[in-house]
Amino acid sequence: MPGAPRGRSALTRACAIVSRVKEAVEERRIFTEFLKQKKLKTTRERTALFDEIFSTHRHFDADDLVARMRLKGKKISRATVYRTLELLYECGLVGRVRLNEEKYRYERLRKGEHHDHMICTSCGRVIEFVDPRIEQLQDAVCRHHKFTATSHSHQIWGLCATCGVRAARAAAEVPA
Amino acid sequence: MPGAPRGRSALTRACAIVSRVKEAVEERRIFTEFLKQKKLKTTRERTALFDEIFSTHRHFDADDLVARMRLKGKKISRATVYRTLELLYECGLVGRVRLNEEKYRYERLRKGEHHDHMICTSCGRVIEFVDPRIEQLQDAVCRHHKFTATSHSHQIWGLCATCGVRAARAAAEVPA
DNA sequence: CTCTAGCTGAGATTCAGTCTCAATGACAAG
């Protein structure tokens, strides 16, 4: 059986699971309410996907999620994954962005919290940032254009600290 | 023969063409220089696409462009259109953004000028905006994260002035 | 427990964008 005890006691693992689940208790309530309200069903698959997504804070794409489920022995089709992500997106629990790639990236959202992204074009790392002053200026720009904003996304591409240093060093070594 | 004289004199049309071409004279030089430098050829298709793109200031996607060329009686394959857009993108003459859609949007760029987009989710209109104060704050955020930015994109979704007014009016008419 | 409306998975489909390759064409050199 994959995932059998190894090193950590059953108790330790149980505690870790409890604390993770507790973290998402509010979100779970929102999700079930949302489903009930739309007369949708709380299926095995939706619950499993919810649990997986809310067990970490990582960014992911649809296929990552399929793979992670499969690793846990749960075979859930891509169609269902997309359908569930759509639902979670609709009820505001996950965010969905295009970082100038072919595919969407999803991320767990915390209520009322917004952030934007810096993407390292060398290593692919995604760094989140928030700046209320930028958001304020944004509001001002909207007012100026009589535009009623409902959402926004703001991405910055470039080199992260690590890759920037590496690039600078490489440039120094080959001065010609 | 499609596009035959109709209403406007040949002279008027000729002047319009001249003034449009003059507008893009600098860009044309940049493009041909770029091609020469990369030992690429100035083909009939590349020239035709360049002329079409630089005859307006609209945003467009690859298939729009194919259609526009076809309307003018020039059948240019999608492959060539994509290849040419890639070249124009490389030499900085056109911009390419993903506005959280499946496809890329392209737009003619003016040298050294940068702008971001507000997209009306009702009518699809795209409004350009620039705010140097936002750009400054962005730089500050990058410095804070030791991130070396090379480019960015910033989109705001919502209702444009027209659609906003219409929505407000609709809401007022159905108060229940 | 039953029944039904909603759900799932496998695979077909779509759609933007890229790739392939044989035929064509730009253009430099003669």
Add this chain to the structure above:
DNA sequence: CTTGTCATTGAGACTGAATCTCAGCTAGAG
């Protein structure tokens, strides 16, 4: 002007993400 070479083109195959289809399955109300 002619020639030779090598980039370019177009038709259509291909890819990969996302969506759709539909027969069989299941949640959950009654």
